[in-house]
Amino acid sequence: MITYYDPKTEPAVNQPADLTKDLGTPPSKSTVQVSIQIDGVDIVVPEGTSVLRAAAIADINIPKLCASDNLEAFGSCRLCAVEIEGMRGMPASCTTPVREGMKVQTQNPKIAKLRRNVMELYISDHPLDCLTCPANGDCELQDMAGAVGLREVRYGFEGKNHLDGATDSSNPYFSFDDSKCIACSRCVRACEEVQGTFALTMEGRGFDSRISTGQNNNFIESDCVSCGACVQACPTATLTEKSIIDNGQPDHSIITTCAYCGVGCSFRADMQGDKVIRMVPDKNGKANQGHSCVKGRFAFGYATHQDRITSPMIRDNIEQDWREVSWEEALAFAAKRLNDIQEEHGRNSIGAITSSRCTNEETYLVQKLVRAVFQNNNVDTCARVCHSPTGYGLKATLNESAGTQTFESVMEADVVLIIGANPTDAHPVFGSLLKSRLRQGAKLVVADPRSIDLIDSPHTKAQHHLKLRPGTNVALINALAHVIIDEGLEDADFIQSRCDDASFQQWYKHIQDQRHSPESTMEITGVDATALRAAARLYANAENGAIYYGLGVTEHSQGSSSVMAIANLAMVSGNIGREGVGVNPLRGQNNVQGSCDMGSFPHELPGYRHVSDKSTRNLFEQEWDVSLDCEPGLRIPNMFEAAIHGDFKGLYCQGEDIAQSDPNTQHVQKALSAMKCIIVQDIFLNETAKYAHVFLPGSSFMEKNGTFTNAERRISRVRKLMPALAGKEDWQVTVALAKVLGYEMNYEHPSEIMDEIARLTPTFGGVSYERLEQLGSIQWPCNEKTPLGTPIMHTEDFVGEKGKFAITEYVATPEKANKHFPLLLTTGRILSQYNVGAQTRRTENQVWHDEDVLEIHPNDAEDRGLSDGDWVGIASRAGTTALRALISQRVQPGVVYTTFHHPLSGANVVTTDNSDWATNCPEYKVTAVQATKVDEPSQWQAEYAQFSQRQAKYLKNKNGGEIAKT
Ligand code: SF4
Ligand code: SF4
Ligand code: SF4
Ligand code: FES
DSSP: OOOEEEEOOOOOSSSSSSOOOOSSSOOOOOOOOOEEEOOOOOOOOETTTTTHHHHHTTTOOOOOSSOOSSSSOOOOOOTOOHHHHTOSOOOBTTTOOOOOTOOOEOOHHHHHHHHHHHEEEEEEEOOOOOGGGGTTSSSSHHHHHHHHHHHOOOSOOOOOOTTTTOOOOOOSEEEGGHHHHHHOOOOHHIIIIIIOOOOOEESSGGGEEEEOOOSSSTTTSSSSOOOOOOHHHHHSEEEEHHHHHOOOSSSSSEEEEEBBTOOOOOOEEEEEEEEEEEEEEOTOOOTTTOOHHHHHHHHTGGGOOTTTOOOOOOOSSSSOOEEEEEEEHHHHHHHHHHHHHHHHHHHGEEEEEEOSSHHHHHHHHHHHHIIIIIOOOEEGGGGGGTTHHHHHHHHHSSSSOOSSSSSGGGGGGEEEEESOOOOHHHHHHHHHHHHHHHHHOOOOOESSSBOOOEEEETTOOOEEEEEEEEOHHHHHHHHHHHHHTTOOSSSHHHHHHBBOOHHHHHHHHHHTTEEEEEEEEHHOOOHHHHHHHHHHHHHHSOOOOOOOOOOOHSSTTTTTHHHHHHHHHHTTOOOOOOOOOSSSOOSTTTTTTHHHHHOOOOHHHHHHHEOOOOHHHHHHHHHSSSSSOSOOOOOHHHHHHHHHHHHHHEEEEESHHHHHHHHHHHHHHHHHHHHHHEEEEEOOOGGGGGGOSSEEEEGGGGGGOOOEEETEEEEEOOOOOOOOOTSOOOHHHHHHHHHHHTOOOOOOOOHHHHHHOOOOOOOOTTTHHHHHHHHSEEEEEOSSSOOOOOOOSSSBBTTBBBBBBOOOOOOOOSOOSSSSSSSEEEOOOTTOOOTOOGGGGGSSSGGSSOOOOOEEEEHHHTTTTTOOEEEEEEEEOOOEEEEEEEEEEEEEEEEEEEESGGGGGGGOOOOOOOBOOOOOBTTTTTTTEEEEEEESSHHHHHHHHHHHEEEEEOOOOOTTTHHHOO
C-alpha cells in the first residue's frame, strides 16, 4: 500500500528523490484519509485529492496536458480520462476527487483510443517543426504524443487551423508564438492563481479560443509584470524564454538562491557547461514554492556583463588612472596602506562595511577580519540604513531580532496589516502569495502615505487604506493600540500568560491616555479617526491577524519606536506564536537578516551578543586566538563623521555602494574624499569605487558557494554555477587580505566557515552544509532542541522570557515642511529595478524603468506649472537635484515620491542626516523639499556627471596608469 505524503509538510528527509515531478493537481489539505485502488494498487490519500494526483503519487502516470499541480484543475484537454467502477463514461481524472473504496482503471484499449483521438486533434493543428523547435526535448505535447502512442494523424493539415498565428516578441525575455498554442489555458490560470496579475484571458470559444493580453496588442503593453509563471506553465513552445530560443536546451541544472530581495527564492539554474541559460523557480523552494519575479527569473545577465571588472586595480589617489595589478600586488598595497594608517592615526582609524548582498560566510569573515586583525569593532553593515531598527525593536520586545513566521503562514491569516511596505514591487513573490490569500477572503489594511498596488488589485481590495502623513507611523500605531485597549479588544489571556506584567501595566497606562486616541492623533497623521477605529477592530477581532512591514517603518527618526509599537500591537491582540499571525519585517536585500545575524554591527558579535559580554568574547577569543576589544566600534554615519574630522582614514567596503545608497550624498562624498585608503570589493566599478584606491574584483552569486538568510530566517544554499571570473571567490579575498595583514584564516571551503559560525553561535548550532543538503533550507534557531529549525517563533515563550511592552511616545521628526520646503519627499522601490540598480540597470529590465521620476499630486503640479515629463528641481536642506515629473494621484497633496535606482538621479543628494534615535538608520522616508520647474539637471548632477566621466576615463586607461611605488 502506498501512503500519501505531502512534500510541503513532511520533513524533507522522508521525501523521495524526485520532488520535481508534477503531480497534476494541488494537494488537498484534508486530514481525513481515503483508501482507493488504482490499476489494482491500494493507495491512501487525503479526501479531496484528485484521482490524477493519487495515481501520480503511486507512480501511475496518467497522460495530461491542461493540468499542473500548482493550478486548480480545469478539465479541458480530456487526455486524463479514466474509467471508474460504477461511474458512467470516462471522467477526467484531474477534476474527479477520490472517494472511499473507489476503483480506477487508467489503461485499457477504450481509454487509449480516446486519448489518441484527443492528441490527433491537437497535432493536426500544430506546426510539425519539432526538430527546429526551441522546446524540442522539453515539450509536454511531444511527450504526450509519445505517451498515448500516436503514430498517424488522419485529418491532414489542410483544414481550418491556427498555423499562421503571429509571434509576439515584445517582452525582452520571452516570446509568444500563437501558432503553437493548444489553448489549454495553463498560462491564464498561472497568471491568475500563482501571480495574481490577471494579465491574460482566453478569448473566443471552441476552435476560436485564443490567448489575449487584454485590450492591448502585446505583452509589453499589457498588465504583465514578466514574472514568468505563464512561461513555466506552458506545455508547448508557445511561451518560451528567448534565452532558450537563442541557446537551446540546458545540459544540467544546479539549485541555488536568488541574489536580489529578502524573499530568498530558490531557483534551478539551467546550464550549458559554465553558462547559465535560464533560471527557473524551484518548486521545492520553501520561500517561493515555484514562483518568481522578473528579477530573479530573468534579470541575471548582469553577472556576465561586459562592465564586470575581473582584475585587481590600485591607484595612489582618486584623480589618477587605475593600474591593473596581480592579486598579490593589490593585497600588499592595501595591507601597507592600512598598516601605515593605523600606525599614524591609531588602531581605530580603519574599519569595514559588510553587505547584505554577500553571503553569510563572507559577512562573517569581514567582521572577523575587523575584530581579530584590525583589532577594533569598526564594522557595520548596510542593514544600518534599512532594518537596523528591526534588530533593535524586536530584540527589545520579543527578545529576538527577527521576524516570527514563514511566508506560507500568510495563508492562515484572516486580517493582514501592511505598514510601510509595498510587497508587489519590493517583495513580489510574497506579494503574489498574499494576493492569493486575499482572494480567498482575508481582509487587508494598508497604512502608507502612497496608494500602493495592493490597495486596488484585480479581485483584491484593501478594506482600509490609512493614508498617513510621512513620519507619523508611531502616532498611527499607538492609536491602533489605543482603540484595542479603549474598546476592550485586548487578548487578556495571552497578555497574562506570555507577557511581562510590569511592562504591560506601564504601557497600558501610557497607551490609554486620550492623546493616543484616533481622534487626537488625526491632526498628526491625517488619518480619519473612524477609519482607524474600524481598522483596529478588524485586526484585533481577527482569528489570526498578521503584520507585515518594511522600510516605510524603519527608515524614520522613530524607526525603532515604530517597530516596538508594532510588537506591542501584536502582543496586546495575542497575534504571536502560531500560523497566520506574527510580526514580519520584509527585508530589502537578499541577506539583510544574515548580515545582521553574522555580527556585522559594531556592538554585536554573531548571534546578537554584545561585545561587552566577557563570556561571549572569550568564546571568540579562544577560537580566533586573539584578544578582542570590548568597546563598540563606529557605525557607518560615525565613520563618515570621523573621516571628515580626520580620525578615520581607511575603509574596506565589500559589496556595498555607500556613495549611492547612503543619505546626504554630498556629506558621504566629503567623507570618502577625506580617506587615505578605500578598498572596494565589488563586481562593478560602483559609485563608491570612484572614490577608491584599491579595487578588488568581487564574485557574483553565480561564482561562489555560501548561504543567504531570507526574511523568514531561512538559511538557503548559494551554489557555485561557474568559476569565479576574477579567479577568487569573495570569501577567499578576505582570507587573503587577512593573511597579508599577518593573520591566518584556514578554510578550504565556505562550509568550514559555517561550521565555525555554528560552533560559536547558539542559534546556528545545528546548521551545517550537510544538514542544508538534507533539509533544503533551515529557519534558525536550529540547534539541539530544534534540529529541523524553527518555522514559527515564540510558540511557547519569547526565547525563554516574557514579551516586553515598550513605551513608544510619538515624537515628531525635526524634518518639517515649512514655507521654504513645503512638500514631504518619500522614497521607495519599483519592481523592475533593485536597490542602487547596479545589477538591474545592466539588464533588459531597463525597458521598464530607465530613469527615476518624481511623482507629484496634480494639485501640487498645477501650483508649480508642471506637466508630465517636465524637469523639476527638488531642493532640501541637504542639497538639490532634478528629476522629470510624473503627475500622479498615487501620492497625496503635499507629498512627493521617487525611487533611487539611478546614480545621477541624486535622490540621496536631498535626503538628510536625520536618523533613528536608537540605531542611526537614516530618515530616508521624510525630507522636506521644494519642487520647482527647471530647465536642466542640478549643479550637483552636472558636476557628478563630469566626475563619473573622469572616473570612466581612469578605468579605460587602466593599463597605462602609473602608480608611485609604496
Ligand atoms: S509573465 Fe507573469 S504577469 Fe506576465 S502574463 Fe505571464 S504570468 Fe502573467
Ligand atoms: S500559451 Fe501555452 S499555456 Fe497558454 S494556452 Fe497556449 S499552450 Fe496553453
Ligand atoms: S521575489 Fe525576490 S528573491 Fe524572489 S525572484 Fe524576485 S527578487 Fe528574487
Ligand atoms: S489534464 Fe485532465 S482534462 Fe486536461
